[in-house]
Amino acid sequence: MTNWDYSAFWNEAMSQLKAKLGEHEFGLWFNISYESATEGTITVGVPSTFYRDQLVKNYQRVIESMLLDLSGKRLTLDFVVVRREVQLPDAVPDFMDEATNSPPETVRQAPPPRTELDRGKHPQLRLDFVFENFVIGENNSFAANAALAIASNPGTAYNPFLIYGGVGLGKTHLMQSIGNRVWRTKETARIICITAEEFTNEFIQSIHDKTAQAFKNKYRYVDVLLIDDIHFFQDKKGVQEELFYTFNALYDAGKQMVFTCDRPVSELKNLNDRLRSRFERGLNVDLQPPNFETRMAILRKKTEAWSFKVPVEAVEIIAKNISSNVRDLEAALGKLVAYAQLVGKEITLDVARQQLKDVFSQPRQGNVTVDTIIRTVSDQFKVSYNDLKGKKRTRNIAFPRQVAMYIAREITEFSTTELGLEFGGRDHTTVMHACQKVDEKLKLDPSLEATIQKLIGAVKELSTRS
């Protein structure tokens, strides 16, 4: 078959499209290349099936009609996946280690913003949840690139932006990175970052206190609203209604919304249809578990700022054995380091094997009950089960109780409200407070980390037996 050359028309169509869509939107989607052509078809290379599906859905017709105008011919686009690096509008140096095979898709990040503002820390955003600490691999490159584009131009192209995926895959990290970037680059931006659970509790409280108007005003006049874990809204009619109005107000005003969810929106149950369709607007992207190279890169990134060395064999054995999610990956590294510091030993492959053998053999998702946690913790601290659930607030009981709450929060999917009930009918704020306390203590006392990891191991062990 003869080869036809439509590349001039193609290039012209691309430059018109770029002018029409703007640098950012164009940069995000059009990492595509003219590959070849036959009489009626242009073959276009795209970086992944995800891009292909999105391009077919959103842009194919526009491009084909531009080509018709330009060439006077009806040309059909045929997208094929070709693996190569994604070019970002704001490309920066690679951070992947040369020794590891870099993932086939993007390994680039936008440079830190040119003008960093000194606004201090945003009260609701974690300082470490920034793009600079987020490793991009093929499992998350689309989501990460979209997040970067949104952070430089909030409220324009993708509204809302919804990130979904299983636990510990970086949803919260990515969402907060958008918040932190906007916080550091836009002087007047008002940003709220909240979990769906906190939003719900605050909403209920506002009705109780008759301050509903203040609640509405607070959420309807922000520039960026970040809501984490929206699966929590399932079954909660009242707050869904409120969020629907908040959504509309922000959407109409061109304010950016970002949500995270543990599953695709279509799988949420007992959700108001109008709200569901709002969530599905804009851009929904998923995060997948990282592959081996990306897991290595994540662990390397974590250790690179440390003064002591974790040898590459130890990092490798962790990356090999833990593949389900990043949180477990980090926990294993944390456990190893806590042990080494505690006993003043150098980390070697053998030490890593020995210390992590339980972690490696554990099934990741057991049927952990709060009861098992309370029993295990009360055994360890030699206090009674009833005291842990009861009202006493003496230090020897209050501290183990906080630890139990912390562990429950870490390894179960219960909300703080549900946990409060499990712990003798306490308020959700008590549980939140307990977790904060333990977090603070963990920073001061490295041996606590080892204790907690040991307890978690014991709880998981008991849970798989029953």
Ligand code: ADP
């Ligand atoms: P999720 O909200 O999906 O449950 P998180 O955002 O809390 O997960 O991430 C869990 C942990 O893993 C966090 O400490 C986060 O910093 C880390 N993490 C996840 N993905 C990455 C990544 N791509 N690069 C670096 N760290 C990551």
Ligand code: MG
């Ligand atoms: Mg999260």
